[in-house]
Amino acid sequence: MSTGQTRRGNTRQRIQDVALELFSEHGYEKTSLREIAEKLEVTKAALYYHFKTKEDIVISLFQDLSRPCDELITWAERQPRTLETKLEVIRRYNEALRSAEPLFRFMQENQAAVRDLSIGETFKARMLTLFGLLKEDDAELTDQVRCITALFSMHAGMFAMQHVEGDPEEKRKAILEVATELVTAANPPNRRPARPDSAQTASP
Amino acid sequence: MSTGQTRRGNTRQRIQDVALELFSEHGYEKTSLREIAEKLEVTKAALYYHFKTKEDIVISLFQDLSRPCDELITWAERQPRTLETKLEVIRRYNEALRSAEPLFRFMQENQAAVRDLSIGETFKARMLTLFGLLKEDDAELTDQVRCITALFSMHAGMFAMQHVEGDPEEKRKAILEVATELVTAANPPNRRPARPDSAQTASP
Amino acid sequence: MSTGQTRRGNTRQRIQDVALELFSEHGYEKTSLREIAEKLEVTKAALYYHFKTKEDIVISLFQDLSRPCDELITWAERQPRTLETKLEVIRRYNEALRSAEPLFRFMQENQAAVRDLSIGETFKARMLTLFGLLKEDDAELTDQVRCITALFSMHAGMFAMQHVEGDPEEKRKAILEVATELVTAANPPNRRPARPDSAQTASP
Amino acid sequence: MSTGQTRRGNTRQRIQDVALELFSEHGYEKTSLREIAEKLEVTKAALYYHFKTKEDIVISLFQDLSRPCDELITWAERQPRTLETKLEVIRRYNEALRSAEPLFRFMQENQAAVRDLSIGETFKARMLTLFGLLKEDDAELTDQVRCITALFSMHAGMFAMQHVEGDPEEKRKAILEVATELVTAANPPNRRPARPDSAQTASP
C-alpha cells in the first residue's frame, strides 16, 4: 500500500530522481537504462513510455532544474550593468546552484559526454551569457579570467571541496565570498573616467 | 616505403597520440578502440599488442605526460613553505600544464569516467598534495577556497577561455596572474607574527 | 503463423534444447552463442534476454535436468543403509540418467570445462554423496573402487558403448546388472558378524 | 647460467611439459599458447618454431606418451587370446597409465575437445582394439560391459579417487584388482565346451 500509493502517477518524477542520482554518481555513459529501471523496479520499456530517449531524460532534468538560472539571466538582462547588479547575480547564482547541485555536478564531471547532447550548446550559451553579464565590454584579459574563474569556482567548488572539513553552508559562503572578490576586482570603480568614445554611462 | 619507415617501432607512440586526441575530443567512453585503430590504419588487435587494455592506454598517457607535475611536487616538498615557493609552484605548474594540455582537458572533461579508472585516485591524490602545498596548515575556509580556485582555474582555464579572443600565450599569462593573486591573498604576510610555538593570536 | 505460434513463450525452453544439443555435440567451449542463436533463428541478444550469461544456460540445464538425481539422494539419505537400499539407489540412478542422457554426456565429456563453472562443485559434491551412500563407512580400498566404478560405468557407459551393437534398452540393462554386481560385491553380507573391535575375518 | 644451461636444446621438451601441465589443469581450449609461452618465458612465436600448430603439441604429447600403450597392443595381438594374456594386458596397461597419468587425465576430461582433434580417432581406435582384445568374440552384453568398465575404471580411476584417502600405490593396486575381477568374470572358463571351430583352448 505504501508503495502502491507512492507510485501513483509520479513515475516520471521518480525516473528523473533516480536518473540524476545515477548519472551524477557513475557518469552519463556508464549509467544504463537497465540500471535506472532496476533501481525503480520497473521495466526499461516503462522508461520509454515517459521519455523518448535516454538523452530526453537529461534534457528534462536540465530544463526542470536549471529554470532558476534561466530566470536569473532574464532578470539580470533587464538590470543596469552596475557592480551591484553583478554581485547580486553572483549571490543569486550561488543560491540557484544549491538547489540543483547534483545536476551541476553531473554537468561538470561529464562535460565530454554532455558536449554532444543537445543541451551541451544550451548550457554553454548560458555560461557565455552569464560571463557577458559579469564582465565589462572591453575588459582586459585578466579581468575576464577573474569573471570566468568566479563562475567556475561556484560550479566546481562544492565537489572540489568535499575533502575539506567544515560545514557545507560555511563552505558555500566562503566560495561566494571569493567569487564576489573576483568579480569586484574585475570591475574597477573608476575605469576610464574621461573617455567619450565608449560612453556607457556618459556623465556630464 | 614512406609509411613503412614511419611505422617501424613507433606504433606505440602513435597509438598514444591518436588515443589522446580522440579521448580529449569525444570523451573516453565514446572513443572506441575501433576508431583509434581505424585512424591508425591498424587492427584493433594491434592495439592490444602494445597495451593490455583500453584503460592501460590512459594510464600510459597519464604516466608519460604528467611526469613534470610529479617532479614539481617532489621538488616543492623539499622547499621551505614560503610564499615565494608557493608562487613558484604556481608558475611551474602553469608551465607543466602547457605541455600536457590535451591530457588535462581530458581529465577535466571526463572526471566521471576517470573516477573509476585506476589513475583517478592517483590524480586526486596529487591534487590534494598540491593543495596542501599551497595552503597554510590552519588556513581559513576562504583561503582554502582561494587555493583550490587557483589550481582549478589553471586546469580548466584554457578550455574555458576558448571562446575568448586573444593570443593563447597572453591568456595563459593572464590565468597565471589571477592564480598568483589568489594564492598571494590566501597567504597573508604577517600572520602569527611572533609565535613561540603556535600562539596564533598571542598578543600582549 | 506456424512459427509465430510455436515461438510465443517457449523461447527459453528452445534455447535450452538447442544449447544442450550443441554443447553435448561440440563441447561447451567450442559452442558459441552465435551458433545457438543462428540455429534458433534469433539474435545473440535474445539469448541474453533469457539468460544472464553463457554459464547461466548450463546452470539452468543442470538444475532442470538433474532434479531427479537430487530427489534420489534426498530419498536415499532417509533410508536404512542396507544392501537393498543401495541396489535400489543404483536402479533409480540408472533410470534418472536415462532422461538426462545428453546432459550427462556433456558433463562427462567436458569435465575440464565444467570444473570452473559454478556447477562443477555441485556436481562433484553430489557424486561424493552418492558414493558415500553406496560404500560402507570403513570399506576397504577395493570395495571403494567397486562403488566408484559402478557409478562411473553408469555415467560413461552409454556413450562408451555407442559402437557396441545391440538395443539401447538392453545395453542399459546390462550396465545396470554389472553395476549391481559391483555394489553387491562391495557390500559383503556378513562382515563383522560379532565384532568386539573390527574382527574382519573372525571365523570359528 | 643455471637457466642458460638448462635451456639449451631442450625447449621442445619444456614446451611439451608445460603444455601438458596446463592442458590437464585448465583444459585444452582454455589453455592459450600465450599462457604456455609466458610460463616458459619465451614468445608465442617460439612455440611455432617447434610446433606447427597448437594441435601439433597435443599430437606430439600423445605420440610420445602413449607409445607404451601402442607397444602393449602390438604385443598383445601376437599372443594367444587366453585369459592369462588378457589379465597380463590389464596389468601392463595399468602400468603404462602410471607413467602417462596427466595425459590420460587430459584425454579423459577433454573428450569433447579431443574429439575433433586428429588424435581423437586414433585414441578411440586404440580403445576399441584394447576392448577387442579383452572380450570374447561373441560375448554377451554384460560381459562386454565388464570389459569396457575395466578399461574405464583404469583410466578414470586415479582422478576419481583423488578424494579417497590412501596411498596412491595402494589405490592403483586396488583398481587393478577390480579390473582384473571384471575381466575374469567376463571370460568364463568353460564356455562353449565342445566347439571345434573356435578351438581357442583345444582340449583333448
Added chain:
DNA sequence: AATGAATGAGGGTTCATTCAT
C-alpha cells in the same frame, strides 16, 4: 633458435531502442 609486430576471425556481453499486447 627465437623475437617483435601484426592480423583476421571470432568470443561473450551490453546497449539504447522498438513494438505488439
Added chain:
DNA sequence: AATGAATGAACCCTCATTCAT
C-alpha cells in the same frame, strides 16, 4: 501506464597464426 520479447549495432578483448628479421 507498463510489460515481455526481441533486435542491431557496437563494445572490449582474446585467440591461433604469420612473417620478416
